[in-house]
Amino acid sequence: MSVETGIGIVESFDAGETFTKCHGYGPILTASPNEPFLVGDAFVKKFDDVLHMWYIYGAKWIGSEPPERVYKIGHATSSDAINWIKDSGLQIISDVWGDDECQALPTVIKIGNTYHMYFCYRTATDFRTNQERGYRLGYAYSKNLCDWTRDDKLGGMKLSETGWDSEMMCYPHIFEFQNKIYMLYNGNEFGKHGFGLAILESSE
Numbered sequence: 001m002s003v004e005t006g007i008g009i010v011e012s013f014d015a016g017e018t019f020t021k022c023h024g025y026g027p028i029l030t031a032s033p034n035e036p037f038l039v040g041d042a043f044v045k046k047f048d049d050v051l052h053m054w055y056i057y058g059a060k061w062i063g064s065e066p067p068e069r070v071y072k073i074g075h076a077t078s079s080d081a082i083n084w085i086k087d088s089g090l091q092i093i094s095d096v097w098g099d100d101e102c103q104a105l106p107t108v109i110k111i112g113n114t115y116h117m118y119f120c121y122r123t124a125t126d127f128r129t130n131q132e133r134g135y136r137l138g139y140a141y142s143k144n145l146c147d148w149t150r151d152d153k154l155g156g157m158k159l160s161e162t163g164w165d166s167e168m169m170c171y172p173h174i175f176e177f178q179n180k181i182y183m184l185y186n187g188n189e190f191g192k193h194g195f196g197l198a199i200l201e202s203s204e
Contacts (some may be wrong), residue, residue, distance in 0.1 A: 003142040005040040006030035007055060009081065027054065027075060029084050039069055043107050043173075044081070047115075051078040052107035052145060054117070059091075068124045073103045075145075079110040084155060093119065093140055094150045100124040103138065107174045109181065115142045116159060118183065135170035137185065157183070157198065171195075 003091040006027030010019040031037050035204040038058030045052055053076045062066040072091045076084040106119040117140045139155025140148040160166045165187035172185040181200040187193055 003038070005029070005038050007039055007042045019198060023082055028082055029053070029086070032086065035059075035086070036075060038069060041105055043105070045108055047110065047145065051195055052079055053078065053084060054092075054103050054108060056106075063122055069102070070100050070124045071104065073100050073106050073119060076138075078141075089189075092146075093117070093149050094148075096138075096150070096152065097121070097123055104129075105171045105173075107172055107183075109174045109176065111181070113143065115145055117141070117148065117176070118157070118172040118174055120168075120185075120187070126155075131167045134168040134191075136183070137169045137172055147162070165196055 007029040008021065009023060009028050011022045012019045027039075028038050029042070032036050035057035038158065039055060040142045041056045043054045050189040055074050055076070056071045057074045059072050061069055073091050073093045074086060074090065083120045092104055100123060101121055102123045102124050103119055106117055108115055108117045110116070119138050120135045121138045122135045123135070127133045127135070136152070136159070137155060138152050139158040140150040140156070141154070144150045155168060159169060165185075167188045168186075169189065170190060172183055174181065174183045176182075183198045183200075184195060185198070186195045
């Protein structure tokens with residue numbers, strides 16, 4: 001099997017109507033000895049004049065015909081959005097379903113003095129049609145952007161009893177708009193039946 005991803009960068013000079021690939025033809029973040037394949041799903045945000053990127057990287061392949069990938073969440077910093085320093089090979093979010101847990105689409109926001117990360121996770125195999133092994137939304141918090149404590153129950157997002165997000169929740173994105181905090185996320189079958197918008201009721 002031959003498959004690879006890297007993280008590129010584009011620029012816009014017309015308020016996001018068009019984008020142009022810049023700074024060469026290759027990726028700005030790609031595989032390395034401790035992150036050997038499938039670097040992607042970048043989320044970038046500036047905190048205290050430092051750019052932080054959270055992304056996923058392939059950790060290993062398991063099974064056969066075809067093999068399934070296992071990926072974890074990594075972290076890098078930059079001052080110019082072009083040159084990045086990785087916390088290379090450091091898995092920053094702990095597993096709850098063992099070493100073969102896959103973690104994806106990290107998104108981070110700061111509320112008060114605490115950083116909050118949402119992401120999605122699943123088992124590496126039999127996740128496409130087995131409800132018990134499909135994507136869920138995970139949650140972790142940090143005071144320093146380096147040390148993260150995972151506690152999915154504190155995240156407040158769980159499967160609905162029925163409906164479009166009763167079997168799967170994945171691909172979250174958290175953001176602030178007009179003094180409220182929102183989260184977009186996909187539902188069953190990776191979003192085939194729609195995506196949802198959740199609103200934070202309290203930040204206490």
